[in-house]
Amino acid sequence: xxxxxEEPVKKFPEDFLFGAGxxxxxxxxxxxxxxxxxxxxxxxxxxxPWLMIAxxxxxxxxxxDSYHNLERDIQIIRxxxxxxxxxxxxxxRLLPSGFPDQVNEAAIQYYNNLINELLKHNIEPIVTIYHWxxxxxxxxxxxWTNPNIAQWYEDYARIVFDNFSxxxxxxxxxxxPNEICYLGYGHVLEAPALNASGIADYLxxxxxxxxxxxxxxxxxxxxxxxxxxxxxxVFSANWHVPLNxxxxxxxxxxxxxxxxxxxIYANPIFGYGxxxxxxxxxxxxxxxxxxxxxxxxxxxxxxxxxxxxxSYDFMGVNHYTGQLVTAENVPEYAVPSLLDDTGADLITLDxxxxxxxxxxxxxxxxxxxxxLELGSLYPGVDFYITENGWSGSTGLVDDDRVxxxxxCLQQCLDAVADGVRLKGYYTxxxxxxxxxxxxxxxxxxxxxxxxxxxxxxxxxxxxxxVYKHIIxxxxxxxxxxxxxxxxxxx
Ligand code: PNW
Numbered sequence: 001x002x003x004x005x006e007e008p009v010k011k012f013p014e015d016f017l018f019g020a021g022x023x024x025x026x027x028x029x030x031x032x033x034x035x036x037x038x039x040x041x042x043x044x045x046x047x048x049p050w051l052m053i054a055x056x057x058x059x060x061x062x063x064x065d066s067y068h069n070l071e072r073d074i075q076i077i078r079x080x081x082x083x084x085x086x087x088x089x090x091x092x093r094l095l096p097s098g099f100p101d102q103v104n105e106a107a108i109q110y111y112n113n114l115i116n117e118l119l120k121h122n123i124e125p126i127v128t129i130y131h132w133x134x135x136x137x138x139x140x141x142x143x144w145t146n147p148n149i150a151q152w153y154e155d156y157a158r159i160v161f162d163n164f165s166x167x168x169x170x171x172x173x174x175x176x177p178n179e180i181c182y183l184g185y186g187h188v189l190e191a192p193a194l195n196a197s198g199i200a201d202y203l204x205x206x207x208x209x210x211x212x213x214x215x216x217x218x219x220x221x222x223x224x225x226x227x228x229x230x231x232x233x234v235f236s237a238n239w240h241v242p243l244n245x246x247x248x249x250x251x252x253x254x255x256x257x258x259x260x261x262x263x264i265y266a267n268p269i270f271g272y273g274x275x276x277x278x279x280x281x282x283x284x285x286x287x288x289x290x291x292x293x294x295x296x297x298x299x300x301x302x303x304x305x306x307x308x309x310x311s312y313d314f315m316g317v318n319h320y321t322g323q324l325v326t327a328e329n330v331p332e333y334a335v336p337s338l339l340d341d342t343g344a345d346l347i348t349l350d351x352x353x354x355x356x357x358x359x360x361x362x363x364x365x366x367x368x369x370x371x372l373e374l375g376s377l378y379p380g381v382d383f384y385i386t387e388n389g390w391s392g393s394t395g396l397v398d399d400d401r402v403x404x405x406x407x408c409l410q411q412c413l414d415a416v417a418d419g420v421r422l423k424g425y426y427t428x429x430x431x432x433x434x435x436x437x438x439x440x441x442x443x444x445x446x447x448x449x450x451x452x453x454x455x456x457x458x459x460x461x462x463x464x465x466v467y468k469h470i471i472x473x474x475x476x477x478x479x480x481x482x483x484x485x486x487x488x489x490x
Contacts, residue, residue, distance in 0.1 A: 010413045012474040017124065017424030018467075020077070020446060021086035021387055023131040023175065025060045026433035028090060030067035034106035037096030039133035040143070040184075041436075044191035051188050053358075054439030063434040064449050065456045067110060072458060074117045076430065076447055079487040080464060081471045084124040086386060086426045087114065088131035088175065089164075091156055098135030100155050108163050115167050126170040126386075126426070128234070129160055129215065132180060132190065132436075139192050144180060144204040153211035154218055161223045169229035171219065172316050172386065173212045176236045177265040181205050186338055189437055198296055198336030202264075202283070205275075206298045209268045209308050216311035230313035233269065234386045237262055237374065239322030239366035243347055249327035253344035256282055257325050260342045264297075266315075270378050273309040274300045283341050290336055314423065316386035317374065321359070322366035323348055353400070356442045357391040357435070362404060368411035375420035382421045385412065389428035391435070391442040396485055401463040406476050413476070427467060431458060460487040 012018075025041045032038075044051065045059035052058075066073055077085050092098065093107040118125045130153070134143055138152060157173070165171075174180070181204035184190040186197030194200050212233050219231050240258050242250035259267075259279035267276045274280070275297055284295040300308070323346040333340040352361040367388065374383060390404035405427065416422050432445035440451050446464040450457050465482035472490075 010417065010475070012413065013416070014474070015423075016474070017084040017126075017384070017426075018471045019082050019084035019086055019124075019126065019424060019426035020080065020430040020467075021426045021428050022064075022066070022088070022430050022433060023128065024088045024090035024093070025063070025131070025133040026429075026435070027064040027066040027087075027431070028093075029060065029062040029065040031059075031061045033067065034093075034110075035096055035104045036090065036107070037092035037098065038136040039090070039092045040136055040139045040191035041133050043136050043139070044193060048193060051193050051437065052439060053189075053437045054441055056439050056441075058434070058439040060434040062456075064431055064451075069456065070110070070113055070117065072456075073114075073430070074121070075489070076458060076460075076464075076487070077118070077123060078121055078489045079460070080430075080446065080468050081490060082123055083471070084126055084170075084424065084426070085118055085430070086126045086128065086172075088128035088133075089160055090133050091130060092133060092135040094159060095135065095156055098137040098152065098156075100159050103159055111164060115164060119167060124170065125168050126172060126384075127160075127164065127168050128172040128175050129157055130173065131175040132184075134191075143185075143192060144207055145185060145194075145200050147207050147210075149207050150211040150214050154214040157215035157218060161219060165219070165223045165227050165229060169227065171229060171231040173215045173231060173233045174208060175234045175386075176318060177205065177208050177233070178236055178261050181208060182261065182338055197334065197338045198341060201338055202297045205264045206300065209265060210304060212269065213308040213311035217307070232312055232314040232316050232384070233265075234316035234318055235262060235265055236318045236320075236387075237370050238320070239363060239370040239373075240325050241322075241369075243324040243326035243328070247327070250325065252278075253327035253330075253342065254325040257342045257344040257346070260338050266378075268300065268305070268308045269311055270315060270381060273305040279341075282343075286336065286341055292336075296336060312381070314382040314384060315374070315378065316384050317370070318387035318428070319367050319370050319385060320388065321348075321361055322363040322370070355391045355400075356393055357438060360391055362390075365411060367408050368414050371412070371415035371420045371422060372418060375415070375418075380421070382423050384424040384426070385422065386426050387428040388425065389444045391444050393441070393443055394448060396448060396459060396461050398461045398463050401461070402466050405463055405467060406470075406478060409470060409476055460485055 181201040185194045186201030242254040259276040263276040283297040330345045390401040431447040432449040435442040
């Protein structure tokens with residue numbers, strides 16, 4: 001029974017997009033087939049397996065094998081009745097050398113088939129141009145720490161737009177800058193596992209927002225007049241509140257932490273331009289005290305600032321959880337590092353339900369709170385929830401995921417009622433896939449995939465039927481219970 005039963009029934013607007021998502025490295029497999037080049041994730045899994053959290057020698061070499069199972073993917077997307085499907089294009093599959101000197105026809109064919117099948121069934125593709133699988137050849141040149149990457153990324157984006165923008169109208173330039181820069185260059189959790197926080201993550205941040213802006217401006221000047229699509233970027237946003245709301249120190253830690261993980265990417269594009277003021281001052285002070293001749297956080301020239309500012313049609317938000325932020329009893333972080341620069345520690349409560357992913361706990365109302373904060377920070381901006389989901393384990397009766405899904409969609413409805421311009425919601429994920437450093441242990445799928453079976457058979461979970469019912473009725477019925485776990489195309 002619903003805690004909201006007493007309220008009038010609320011429906012999602014007819015044009016609200018319900019979707020589900022995936023990412024190339026997590027589902028495609030075929031890691032070295034048909035001319036695909038090597039990515040930094042191929043390199044991470046093959047050559048640095050000790051860095052994996054799962055420690056099981058797994059990789060995305062085959063993953064959900066979507067490269068060979070296009071019909072299956074279309075079948076389940078249609079069964080669910082999705083309005084839209086989010087997938088990413090693999091840069092090294094399309095451009096094996098990383099550069100446009102060779103364009104891989106097999107890649108164009110695969111993505112063409114996918115896009116055409118979706119459109120044939122009236123399903124809107126939303127395409128992530130970059131979801132973490134950088135060509136290894138470009139990493140060898142410094143990857144996202146090399147300012148030239150802004151040009152390389154634009155060159156890649158041009159090939160993508162040339163081939164697909166006559167049919168794809170919704171574009172996401174880059175998935176989760178914070179996870180790319182902080183977890184990949186500042187940490188060892190993600191490729192390229194550079195572990196140079198306080199330096200490399202900040203270089204990455206500046207180069208990445210400029211790369212995004214180049215692709216945005218390219219699209220807007222050369223493709224939008226022909227095709228009229230829209231381009232955004234995807235940020236991860238964890239809800240955050242000061243542990244002690246009366247403590248000035250906790251409030252400052254909360255502000256600086258949110259700027260370090262979110263603001264350094266969002267402010268240059270959606271805010272007042274450049275890196276956020278408080279955080280820039282903090283890193284400049286720390287850098288000086290540490291003996292650096294200038295701030296470790298790079299500056300934007302006035303021209304760069306203006307180029308990046310306003311380079312969006314909408315904001316994509318990936319949201320899973322949240323934390324309480326405090327300045328008390330902060331651990332001794334490495335110096336220099338992003339965490340040391342924030343001076344913050346993150347707390348979660350034992351009473352919050354734990355998912356299979358160590359970093360995801362169910363913090364009540366975090367999505368609603370996050371949407372309201374973003375709505376007031378960036379008034380007039382259109383938002384899409386581009387990822388939200390619950391990780392469990394194998395098994396088809398996924399009641400925790402059902403509860404989380406209903407709750408999060410309710411929070412979306414409440415945010416829309418309160419004026420947030422939320423245009424769509426994409427659950428993460430369509431099917432079980434390779435969960436990066438966590439391997440195949442953390443399952444996010446509406447569909448279960450059997451990774452032991454070379455055919456990668458798929459089975460709908462209870463959440464798939466519940467989501468289908470929500471999409472069809474455009475409302476959340478808390479009493480709906482499917483009589484069987486059978487999915488068919490309506
Ligand atoms: C996202 N964090 O990653 C990615 O976009 C997906 O590819 C991934 O499968 C999904 O979340 C589930 O893990 C994140 O630490 C990784 O806050 C880490 C964080 C957030 C998002």
